[in-house]
Amino acid sequence: MDINYFLLLQKKYDEMIENINSIIDTCDDIGVLTDEFVLPQDKSLCTIFNSQVDKDFFIEKKKHILHLKNICKQYIQNACCHEFVEDFIDITPDKSQPVTYCKLCEYCPSSLSNFEHIYTKRG
Numbered sequence: 001m002d003i004n005y006f007l008l009l010q011k012k013y014d015e016m017i018e019n020i021n022s023i024i025d026t027c028d029d030i031g032v033l034t035d036e037f038v039l040p041q042d043k044s045l046c047t048i049f050n051s052q053v054d055k056d057f058f059i060e061k062k063k064h065i066l067h068l069k070n071i072c073k074q075y076i077q078n079a080c081c082h083e084f085v086e087d088f089i090d091i092t093p094d095k096s097q098p099v100t101y102c103k104l105c106e107y108c109p110s111s112l113s114n115f116e117h118i119y120t121k122r123g
C-alpha cells in the first residue's frame with residue numbers, strides 16, 4: 001500500500017477533528033442560548049434543544065475519528081522508510097529545542113508529543 005494514502009488520510013482526519021471541535025463549541029453556544037432564553041419549566045423546549053445530547057454524539061464521533069487517525073499513524077510508522085533530519089522547534093518566541101523527525105512522515109522517535117507538535121506546526 002502506498003504510504004501517501006495514509007498520510008493524506010491522516011490529514012483528512014485532522015480536518016474532520018477540527019470541524020467536529022467547531023461543532024462541539026457550537027453545541028456549547030446553543031446550550032448557553034437555551035439556558036438564557038428558555039424557562040426551566042418549559043420541559044418540551046428544554047428536551048428538544050438539549051445541546052448536551054448533540055455534544056455527546058459528536059464527542060463520540062470525534063473519538064472514532066481519533067481512533068482511525070491512530071490506525072493510520074501506525075501504518076505510516078511501520079511502512080515508512082524513515083529519513084530522519086535534525087531541526088529546531090520553537091518552545092517560546094525566543095527559545096527553541098533540537099528535534100529529530102522523519103522528513104517523509106514526520107515521525108519523531110524521541111517523543112510522541114514532539115511528533116504531534118511538528119505535525120500541528122506543519123499543518
Ligand SMILES: [Zn+2]
Nearest residue numbers: 080082102105
Ligand atoms: Zn517516516
